[in-house]
Amino acid sequence: MPFSVQIVATPETSASSVFGLYDTLVAAGRDWEHLVSGEEPTPVFDVSLVGPDAEGFRCGSGVWIAPDQTFKNADDADIVVVPGLTLSPHDRLDPTQHPCLAWLAKRDLAKTRIVSACTGAVYLAEIGILDGVEATTHWAWEGLFRRFYPNVRLRIDRGLCFADASRGPVTSGGTTGWQELATFLIAHYGGTQRAVRAAKVWLMANRGELQSPFSSMITTAPHADAIISRAQLWISDNYAIDNPVAEMAKRSGLPPTTFARRFRKATSKSPQDYVLALRIEEARQLLETTDCSVVEVGEAVGYADTPSFRRLFKRKTGLTPVEHRKMFGQSRFSSYS
Structure with missing residues (x-):
C-alpha cells in the first residue's frame, strides 16, 4: 500500500x-x-x-x-x-x-x-x-x-x-x-x-x-545597541584594512571583551566572523559584477595572499572564486537581457 x-x-x-x-x-x-x-x-x-x-x-x-x-x-x-x-x-x-x-x-x-x-x-x-x-x-x-x-x-x-x-x-x-x-x-x-x-x-x-x-553570510537583524550599529556602519567601509577588529573595538570606546560580547549579542556573530563575512560577501559581489581577476578581488577585500584567499573562499562558500563567477556572474545572465 x-x-x-x-x-x-x-x-x-x-x-x-x-x-x-x-x-x-x-x-x-x-x-x-x-x-x-x-x-x-x-x-x-x-x-x-x-x-x-x-x-x-x-x-x-x-x-x-x-x-x-x-x-x-x-x-x-x-x-x-x-x-x-x-x-x-x-x-x-x-x-x-x-x-x-x-x-x-x-x-x-x-x-x-x-x-x-x-x-x-x-x-x-x-x-x-x-x-x-x-x-x-x-x-x-x-x-x-x-x-x-x-x-x-x-x-x-x-x-x-x-x-x-x-x-x-x-x-x-x-x-x-x-x-x-x-x-x-x-x-x-x-x-x-x-x-x-x-x-x-x-x-x-x-x-x-x-x-x-x-546563502548570504550577512543578513540584517534589527537590534537596539547604538554603539554596535555605529561599529557595523564603520566596518562596512573599512573591512579591508589591516586588523579591522581591533580598530573597530577601539573606536567603540568599550573594553575589547565588552565590545566582543555586545557585538555577538547584537549580530549573532563574533567581530572576527562578521568581518570575514563582509569580506567574502564583497568578494562575491566583485566576482558577480566585474571582470576583476581573482588576484584583484582578493586584494580588494584585504587578502594579499591569493592562494589563501582561494582556500578561504572555497571553505566558506563551497565554491572556488572561478566556480562562483560561473554560477552567478554576468555571463550567465547576459543573454537574457
Missing part, C-alpha cells in the same frame, strides 16, 4: 513548496509509467493536505488552498511534511497564532515521521524534535535559530539533514530545497530507481549537499 503523506497547508505556507511537494510525491510511481515505460502505475504515496479548516484560505504566497483534512479530524499518517513558511526571520512564534504546532506536538513519533522543507524547520524546532540533532533551514533564518533554538545543531551550509535515513526528522534547505526533500522521500520509501525517474521527469538537477553557494 502507498505510504500516507500529509502536507501541512496553513495561511503561512508557501504555495511553491506545498504544490511542488504535492506534485512530485503524487507522481512517484505514476508519471514515468505513463510517459515512458507503459508499466502499471504503482503510486508510492497517498498525499493529502491538512490544515486549520477545509473551507479554504489564501496561503502566504496569496494562492487559494483548500485542505483535504483539518487538524481536528485528520487521520494518522506515515509522514507529515511541513513545507516552507512565510515567517519572520527575527521574532519567535506565538503558539496561539499557529494551531499546527499543537497538532504536530500530538503526533506519535513512533508511527509518524515529521519532516520539513525550508522554514518549515521552525515548526519542528518549536515543538522540540530538533533538539540535539543536526538540522538545516533557509540561511536567512540562521539568526532566529541561534537566538531561540540553541539546542538545534544547525548546519546552514547543508541542503539536507537527517540523523537516520529510516526514522526521525529530516530537514531541507531554503526555498527550492523542497526538491531535495522530495527526492529523499521518493528514494527512501520508493527506491533508488523511482528517485532517478522522478529526477528525470521533473528535471531535478543534483545541486550537491551544500546550501552555502546560495
Whole structure:
C-alpha cells in the first residue's frame, strides 16, 4: 500500500513548496509509467493536505488552498511534511497564532515521521524534535535559530539533514530545497530507481549537499545597541584594512571583551566572523559584477595572499572564486537581457 503523506497547508505556507511537494510525491510511481515505460502505475504515496479548516484560505504566497483534512479530524499518517513558511526571520512564534504546532506536538513519533522543507524547520524546532540533532533551514533564518533554538545543531551550509535515513526528522534547505526533500522521500520509501525517474521527469538537477553557494553570510537583524550599529556602519567601509577588529573595538570606546560580547549579542556573530563575512560577501559581489581577476578581488577585500584567499573562499562558500563567477556572474545572465 502507498505510504500516507500529509502536507501541512496553513495561511503561512508557501504555495511553491506545498504544490511542488504535492506534485512530485503524487507522481512517484505514476508519471514515468505513463510517459515512458507503459508499466502499471504503482503510486508510492497517498498525499493529502491538512490544515486549520477545509473551507479554504489564501496561503502566504496569496494562492487559494483548500485542505483535504483539518487538524481536528485528520487521520494518522506515515509522514507529515511541513513545507516552507512565510515567517519572520527575527521574532519567535506565538503558539496561539499557529494551531499546527499543537497538532504536530500530538503526533506519535513512533508511527509518524515529521519532516520539513525550508522554514518549515521552525515548526519542528518549536515543538522540540530538533533538539540535539543536526538540522538545516533557509540561511536567512540562521539568526532566529541561534537566538531561540540553541539546542538545534544547525548546519546552514547543508541542503539536507537527517540523523537516520529510516526514522526521525529530516530537514531541507531554503526555498527550492523542497526538491531535495522530495527526492529523499521518493528514494527512501520508493527506491533508488523511482528517485532517478522522478529526477528525470521533473528535471531535478543534483545541486550537491551544500546550501552555502546560495546563502548570504550577512543578513540584517534589527537590534537596539547604538554603539554596535555605529561599529557595523564603520566596518562596512573599512573591512579591508589591516586588523579591522581591533580598530573597530577601539573606536567603540568599550573594553575589547565588552565590545566582543555586545557585538555577538547584537549580530549573532563574533567581530572576527562578521568581518570575514563582509569580506567574502564583497568578494562575491566583485566576482558577480566585474571582470576583476581573482588576484584583484582578493586584494580588494584585504587578502594579499591569493592562494589563501582561494582556500578561504572555497571553505566558506563551497565554491572556488572561478566556480562562483560561473554560477552567478554576468555571463550567465547576459543573454537574457
